[in-house]
Amino acid sequence: MYDGACAPTKAFQPWLFALANELPHLPMGQIDVSQSNRQVAEAFKVSTSPQIKLLVRDNPVGERVVDYRGPLDYDALLGWCKALLSNKQHELSSFGHEPPEHPAAAKAREAAAAGKGGKFAGLPPSVRRMAETMVRETRLQKLLKERGGGRYEQYTEMVAQRYNSIIAAEHTDTDDKFEVQEANRRARDQVREELLAEAPDYIKAEIEGEINMGDMKNPSDVAKANAGQGKKKKKAKDEL
Numbered sequence: 001m002y003d004g005a006c007a008p009t010k011a012f013q014p015w016l017f018a019l020a021n022e023l024p025h026l027p028m029g030q031i032d033v034s035q036s037n038r039q040v041a042e043a044f045k046v047s048t049s050p051q052i053k054l055l056v057r058d059n060p061v062g063e064r065v066v067d068y069r070g071p072l073d074y075d076a077l078l079g080w081c082k083a084l085l086s087n088k089q090h091e092l093s094s095f096g097h098e099p100p101e102h103p104a105a106a107k108a109r110e111a112a113a114a115g116k117g118g119k120f121a122g123l124p125p126s127v128r129r130m131a132e133t134m135v136r137e138t139r140l141q142k143l144l145k146e147r148g149g150g151r152y153e154q155y156t157e158m159v160a161q162r163y164n165s166i167i168a169a170e171h172t173d174t175d176d177k178f179e180v181q182e183a184n185r186r187a188r189d190q191v192r193e194e195l196l197a198e199a200p201d202y203i204k205a206e207i208e209g210e211i212n213m214g215d216m217k218n219p220s221d222v223a224k225a226n227a228g229q230g231k232k233k234k235k236a237k238d239e240l
Helices: 007-022 036-044 074-085 103-113 125-147 151-169 177-196 201-208 220-239
Strands: 053-055 065-068 093-095
Touching (some): 007 074, 125 151, 125 177, 177 201
16 A cells, blocks of 8 residues: 555565566555545555555454565565465564454354355255365466466366276266265365475465355355266266
8 A cells, every 4th residue: 555656666566566476376456545535544544655464354353454564675575475375473564453344244254153144054065075175176276377387287187087096996886976076076185185285385375275155156056067067977087
């Protein structure tokens, strides 16, 4: 966050782009708090320019705005970002002012924490497991596509091979849509876990992090989609 024609912010622009390229999975943005009648500046109590904040939606109330208290330096900022993405404390961090939570948002959060309300919480265990797998796979696929170099294609080939191995080793009845769905889920989970075994902590946190209702528009569609897969699993390699 910066205030109008902030010279340090302008000078740091190339380094900010470099930081965004180094951490493509971390959304970054700039806000000129001098605009819109300074509503953003007032909401976050911005008193200096520039001011760098990490907004963490799923943190507890009072810990969802983390301020960077270090120099405007690429290496220092990169280390700070990586530490926070790995859920580690950092000496240059402090909790910033957090705007009041809208009553509707607070109610939804409390309901989710209590395990109530929402299609995801009410799904049968087998469907919920598949929904969780598909959400995490979507995160991983996005990261692999961003990194390029054929990583996404290698991943899909590994999943296909693992699926076929499970089917062959366990003599799975490919006409049984539920057994096929479970083999499909296990193949994806196993390959993902193997790929993440040597990954940095912040990558693991991004892929394996907690799943919220917003991560899947309609979790019940997983059951429908996978029910149809069982009818054509003999061409599993092409599917995966």
